[in-house]
Amino acid sequence: MMARRVVIRNHSAEANLFARRAFIAFSGVLILLIILFSNLYSLQIASFEKYQTRSNSNRIKLLPVAPNRGLIYDRNGVILADNKPVYSLAVIxxxxxxxxxxxxxxxxxxxxxxxxxxxxxxxxxxxxxxxxxxxxxxxxxxxxxxxxxxxxxxxGIFVDARLKRYYPFGKLTTHSLGYVARINRKDVNKLEREGKSENYAATHGIGKLGIEKYYEDILHGTIGHQEVEVNNQGRIIRTLNFNPPTPGKDLTLTLDIELQMIAKRALSGKRGAVVAMDPRTGGVLAMYSNPSYDGNLFVHGISNKAYNKLRNSKDSPFINRTVRGYPPASTVKPFLALTGLEENIITPDTKVWDPGWYQLEGLPNKYRDWKRWGHGWVNLNKAIEQSCNTYFFKLAFELGITKISTMMERFGFGDYTGIDIHEESKAIMPSVSWKRGRYNQSWYTGETLSVGIGQSYWTATPLQLTQALTTLVNHGHKKVPHFLHATSELVSTDEGVQSTNIEEIVYEEQAPLVLKQEKNWNVVLNAMHRTVQVFGATGHEAFKGTHYDAAGKTGSAQVASIKQDEEYEAEKTKESQRDNAMFIAFAPYKNPEIVVAVAIENVAKGGGGTNAGPVARQIMDQYFGNRVISANQGTNIKNNLMVNQHQHSSAIVKVQ
Structure with missing residues (x-):
């Protein structure tokens, strides 16, 4: 039997081991506690503001609130662009x-x-x-x-109301007002570049064309915010604060919707444009392009089928013809006559023999007058009254293209008018340098002759013709065509009373066109007066029997070239190659109140006096026969604006 081994424990060594382990554990706990309290100090004291802000940002959200878009009125207080409630069906x-x-x-x-x-x-x-x-x-x-x-x-199903743009007159105002449509990626990029994206955080639409686009910053307003408390799932628990948005300003335009209606009716069934302007101020009274389209289609989003139908239409309703270039034809003869007077090439009594054509010496081509047998002896008055091409062929030849283009540029041809829409075209005022830059070709004398009757490369927009005529009737004092007359907004006083703050827009005068001989203005204007008032003149039939004293100039623009041995017959010519009819007019002859330019495309028969002249007369008949705005028009516009502002202020809808 083996002896049992007895192990004697060393209590002192065990006690030392336990003490060392206990010390290490205690030290570890102490270090962890120090770290814990250090972090607590950092979180609760040192970084309190930082983490409180982050905590609040998780708990409190700022929701953007879109402002109500400003309304647009015509000169008489008729609303042209409204904000109409639209109802959608929503589900939670x-x-x-x-x-x-x-x-x-x-x-x-x-x-x-x-x-x-x-x-x-x-x-x-x-x-x-x-x-x-x-x-x-x-x-x-x-x-x-x-x-x-x-x-x-x-x-869980309910109707949600929000405001959408609405144009009560539809097609009638689209080319002037433009329209509001959904913001797309291109718009977003532009807003970001301009630093405006934050102000559109809750906005779904933006101005795309016309007045709506040009005055977007004024119409849009300033965004508001709703401060809400949310839980960890993002659900709104309560509203803490509401900072209301600032609505956009309302606009009052110089546009007269009644004249606009007359323009539409006069152009019914035709492709063309009408521009009417007050030469005393430059305010646009009417601006209509036919055919047009309804801007309301784009507010809610147009279908591909409807869009393609408009885009592919042979009448091209998307084109704003009021700012599109047309050959101005004989409507520019008064301006050329003024140039000839200024350059001492002609006098009011200078006579030219018109056999029905003009021929450059040594060249076989004949530049024909519209009357095959000619007008006989023609002075300046008769040349404008009868729109004699031969007289102006000779005048253009003697002036030369440089003198012509220089003077026409002073009237604003070949340049922007400065009107408050972005869709304007400069059109073309040809010159030697222009042709060299465009075609790398020399200028030919025959082209100068064509320019002398408003043909060749020369194009002008109806708006440019209106501005040039305004300068003419004002004896060189230029006006910038414009739509905007005044802006307005509702403001609250310290007593809590709301009032309308109206700011009328003042437009600066441009440098005047000064002539060497002041009497030359009246010489040309008198010839335009005779064009309408003298029996047998080209514009007489259109304005026969009016109770106001009008003046004007006809024009028939050749669209397709005709060979030397051919005669133009509209009935046998393809529609797209038929002549355009042009007309410019102003009234009264003394102290004019209105100037009008009309362009009608591809007329079946007749010229400017037959087709475009009656359109200009209808505009003027409406203006003088049913006058709404009197001499103190600024006060009347202001009063109409205040009345309508008051009426619509109670209908403002706050969308959250």
Whole structure:
């Protein structure tokens, strides 16, 4: 039997080991506590403000609130661009007991298409269940009424109201006002470059054309914010503060919607344009391009089918013909006559023999007058009255293209007028340098002759013709064509009373066109007066019997070239190659109040006096026969604006 081994424990060594381990553990705990309290100090004291801000940013959200867009009125207080409530059908999925059956039932009730239902369920999958999802973007009044009666059957489904732009006159104002449409990527990039993107955080639409685009910054307003508290899922618990947006300013234009209506009626069935302007101020009274299109189609989003139909139309309704270049034809003969007087090439009594053509010495080509047998002996008055081409062929030859282009540029041809829309064209005022730069070719004398009757490369917009005529009737004093007359906004006083703050726009005078002989203005204007007032003159029939004293000039612009041995016959000519009819006019002859330019494309027969002259007369008949704005028009516009501002202020809708 083996002896049992007895191990004697060393209590002293064990005690030392335990003490060392306890010390190490205690030290570790102490170090961790120091780290813990250091972090607590850092979080609660040293970095308190930093983490409180981050905590609040998780708990408190700033939701942008879009401002109401400013309204647009005509000169008489008629509203041209309004903000109209639009009703959409929205759903909060978590508040709906049986989502699928509810959507099926409401779709049958309101006749919502299967495509919209499919799009809705696709959107539901990508959003949180407490967020609203749109089922139908635009309900009719009948649908809203039908849903209101049955709303109790559909918990979680409701009608959401928001403001959308609305143009009461549709096609009538599109080329002037433009339209508002959904902001796209191009718009976003531009806003970011200009540092304006933050102000559009809650805005869905932006001005795309015309006045809406040019005055976007004034019309849009300033964004507001709603401060809300949310939980960790992003659900809104309560509203802490509301900073309302500042609505955009309202605009009052110089445009007269009644004249605009007359322009549309006068151009019915024709392709063309009308511009009417007040020569005393430069305010545009009417500006209509036909055919047009309804800007309301773009506010809610136009379908591809509807867009392609407009784009592919042979009448090109997207083109704003008021700012498109046309050969000005004989409408520019008064300006050429003035140039000849200034350069001492002609006098009022200078006579030219017109056999029906003009021929350059040594060349076989004959430049024909519109009257085959000619006008006989013609002085300046008769040349403008009868629109004698031969007289102006000779005058253009003696002036030369450089003198012609220099004077015409002083009248504004070949340049922007400065009107407050972006779609304007410069058109073309040809010159030796222009042709060299454009075609790298020399200028030929025959081209100068064509320029002498407003043909060749020369093009002018109806707006440019109106501005040039304004300069002519003002004896060289230039006016910038413009739409905007005044801006207005509602402001609150310290006592809480709202009032309308109106700011009228003052336009600076341009440097005048000064002639060597002041009497030359009246010589040319008198010839234009005779063009309308003298029996047998080209513009007489159009204005026969008016109770106001008008003056004007006709024009027939050749679109396609005609060979030497051919005669122009409109009935046998392809429509797109038929002549354009042009007319410019002003009235009264003494102290003019209105100037008008008309362009009509590809007329079947007749010239400017037959086709465009009656259109100009209808505009003037409306202006003088049913006058609304008197001599103190500024005061009347202001009063109309204040009345309408008051009427619409109670209808402002705040969309959150």
């Amino acid at each position: 999925p978590e508040d709906t007991k049986d989502l699928k059956n509810s959507i099926t039932a409401i779709s049958q009730l309101l006749e919502i298409s299967a495509d919209r239902q499919k799009k809705f369920f696709k959107s539901v999958k990508s959003k949180r269940r407490f967020k609203q999802v749109e089922l139908h973007p635009r309900l009719s009044e009948q649908q809203v009424a039908l849903f209101s009666v049955n709303q109790h059957k559909f918990p």
